[in-house]
Amino acid sequence: MGSDEVSITRAGGGGFPSPAAVRRALQTVLDPELDQSLLELGLGDDISVQEGHVTVVMRLPTTWCASAFVYLMASDIRTALLALPGLTGITVRLPGYVAASAIEVTVGRGGTFADVSPGEGSGRVEDLRRAFLRKGVLARQARILDAWPRPASRTARSAG
Numbered sequence: 001m002g003s004d005e006v007s008i009t010r011a012g013g014g015g016f017p018s019p020a021a022v023r024r025a026l027q028t029v030l031d032p033e034l035d036q037s038l039l040e041l042g043l044g045d046d047i048s049v050q051e052g053h054v055t056v057v058m059r060l061p062t063t064w065c066a067s068a069f070v071y072l073m074a075s076d077i078r079t080a081l082l083a084l085p086g087l088t089g090i091t092v093r094l095p096g097y098v099a100a101s102a103i104e105v106t107v108g109r110g111g112t113f114a115d116v117s118p119g120e121g122s123g124r125v126e127d128l129r130r131a132f133l134r135k136g137v138l139a140r141q142a143r144i145l146d147a148w149p150r151p152a153s154r155t156a157r158s159a160g
Contacts, residue, residue, distance in 0.1 A: 016052035035136035052088030
């Protein structure tokens with residue numbers, strides 16, 4: 001394990017998680033701004049599973065992404081993977097990211113965003129998460145409504 005990796009170990013039960021199970025779990029992790037799966041965006045598709053230890057390499061589009069967003073995504077990766085039976089460890093890597101070490105270590109031990117950026121406060125990132133979740137729900141609802149068939153206008157109905 002390199003200096004930019006952190007592993008969490010928990011007792012596994014039964015067999016190890018399969019790569020397919022890992023991908024299914026990661027499919028639920030969204031980019032907070034784009035409301036799309038990290039896998040669909042190609043940000044977290046470098047995945048390895050060895051004897052129950054899952055390593056996810058998240059390659060960000062820029063080295064200067066907002067640390068709150070990166071923390072949210074890395075933490076959500078950890079949370080999604082912790083639900084898998086047979087898991088023995090998790091490593092989330094952020095190669096090339098300016099605050100990689102701080103976020104990797106903090107997420108690896110289950111810490112909060114305040115541990116990454118003490119001056120930012122612990123509640124602000126959760127407020128941010130809630131705001132982006134609301135935004136995502138509203139965006140999905142708008143897409144559904146935009147696709148919904150519209151009734152004929154009153155002038156078209158009265159003309160017939």
